[in-house]
Amino acid sequence: MSAAGGHRSVAEHRAAIADLLGAGATERVALDRHAAGRRLAADLVAADDLPRFDNSAMDGYAVCPGSPDQRAYPVVGDVPAGSAPRFALAPGEAARVMTGARVPEGTVAVVPVERTDASPTGPAPERVTIDADPTPGQHVRPRGEDVTAGSVLAARGSATTPALIALGRSAGCTVVEVQVATRVAVVATGAELAPPDADPGAGGIHESNSDMIAALAQAAGCDVRRAEVCSDEPPELRALLHDLDRDPDIDLVVTTGGVSAGAYEVVRQVCEPLPTFDFVHLAMQPGGPQGLGRYGSTPVICLPGTPVGAFVAFEVLVRPGLDRRHGAPPARPGQAAYRGKSRRTRAGRVQFVTSVLHDDGTVSAPDARHLTALAAANCLIEVPEGVDQLIDGDVVTVHLL
Template sequence: MGHVSVVEHRAAVEELLGAGTAEPVTLDRHAAGRRIAADLVAADDLPRFDASAMDGYAVCPGMPDQLSYPVVGDVPAGSAPGFALRPGEAARIMTGARVPEGAVAVVPVERTDASPTGPAPSRVTLGVEPAPGQHVRRRGEDVTAGTVIATAGSTVTPALIALGRSAGCTTVEVHVPTRVAVIATGAELAPPDADPGAGGIHESNSDMVAALAEAAGCEVRRVEVCSDEPDELRALLDVLDTDPEVDLVVTTGGVSAGAYEVVRQVCEPLASFAFVHLAMQPGGPQGLGRYGSTPVICLPGTPVGAFVAFHVLVRPALDRRHGEPGARPGHAAYVGRTRRTRTGRVQFVTSVLHDDGTVSSPDARHLTALAAANCLVEVPEGVDQLIEGDVVVVHPV
């Protein structure tokens, strides 16, 4: 079994998964939350024409200081005026309606002697002298056709749907979620509704890893629990390899050096697979390769090891496939009791990042500490303890 660094194995996972794919989807509510794969470009000017920003009267001043105008037309929203204003004329106009040719400004109805409802009057008197361009939204003042309105890597939001649709966009190119199957292995695993018996344990890895995959933007297509019988696992992998709806298989358990390590028994003989032990704790035993044409990532069987390995090794590759920028590690001051660590390997300590910017280790063990944690503290290989005041690298989870 080889020994590689965390950085090397993370790169191997990224190479195995490769780049993701993209697809055009309708720019509507169903696209919300998707990550954009190609720049979204405005197809039309916004506004599409000179438009009124108010309910009021479009005017074309004639004589100096003119305040009284004959009303020669009525322009509701959605209609195109079939007339032009000549000097000294006005037209009633609604918000969003196309401004008639010749109009210099729009005066809000509340600044006139006209009623805001009912038929248009034959004449209107203004309470203010119109200023050129007042309350007129010029064509393209928000967006011009051909302008990039959302860059690749950004997210489709409700506001972007409004902008894109208003600018004439009907589709958007987005990253396709990776479709994942999860297999938890182990003869000792009992389903939630079964009695584990004297030597069994309650199975938890399958849905934990499935939830981690969904949080990473994947679509989980199958969640399976498999015994330690090689033929059973081999048959399951055969089925998944021929399933066009599965892009990636993630297994847990069966990767160490024991006698009943079913994942290694089935996959290690394949030339496309490699099993290693990382200089990392927890989650040292790892494997990866292709079963047939399907990428398979093999995580350890301990829940904490599988959780940490997914975040440290698998999540970055999935983020890359999905066009996600990924969570960047930060720094915080360690507080609390001194914690001993082992040298010779990178350790990821389940920890709590507090609102004041400090980080501490829960006073608990294993899964209890994991459930309380909101981050992982990365402890370098050469460090043998965490002391209050140490500045540490923090990875959010």
């Protein structure tokens, strides 16, 4: 690790977090509703053809014309969905078939029931008359039309969506190899933090970071096992980190607060003396003070204590490393035209402005401050270090939230 108090770019710190997180584990799970949202750790390959056999796309009659102008056919069988016909059609014969039913050998086409003189319900008739010449292959779904066995249904890194579950199961897949969700503990620090159901008193504030970061981690595919609030007393934090390091169900600890250079910075007081930790101030606003390292064997990422700073730092610095660990493709920022009044920014640091991307493709900054602006935002505008002002019409880089 570099010396404590060193300087590091946003890109360097993002890479350092990704290295700390490393690669995630994988597991094989049933391809069912419980796999929804998981990222594939290996290609999902079809085990069977889809459809598995030539089948009817309509309720109607499978026909094998004996002559080009044949209209009337003897009905030699009845095939409901789920059954396999034990007969073949000879030239000049027909069989009633339902949608999805396997068509008999010899089938040339399927004629919808509404194009015949037969009733759509009741027993199959002895004879049926069709009203037009059928086109070979009409309303017949051939075996493997959608998928052939051995073909890749979804590539590694794809999300297991409800539609992919349907496709995979229909193609004979029963299990899927997926990334294991990172098990996270969140620790919000600060003597001023009051729990939701308590009166903060004259000098306290309502605590919000623990559940905000927990929700961000869950949105990034993590399994949040614990969300704790800790005072500014070093012994209390040290005991909590020791307990989390011994917890076999915790892969990562994310702290908020206590990372600046002032007094009572409890995370820094406890962790900075350890050779496995690094604390830096990034040329970034908000969220400049940062730390990371290992407490025992457990990775710990230390975010600032302001809610907006912690939110932005998680999205900009932590989320990319979690996406890589979970096998998700990297998010790609877009571009949009800035609309609104000129806005001064601080040159010399990368700024991330809580903003709103509109349906017309333009982006603006809410006319509000701090958390109110964050709550209204659906994206972040990235303002490079050398820019000191946003002007109406500027093309800016946009990160969706």
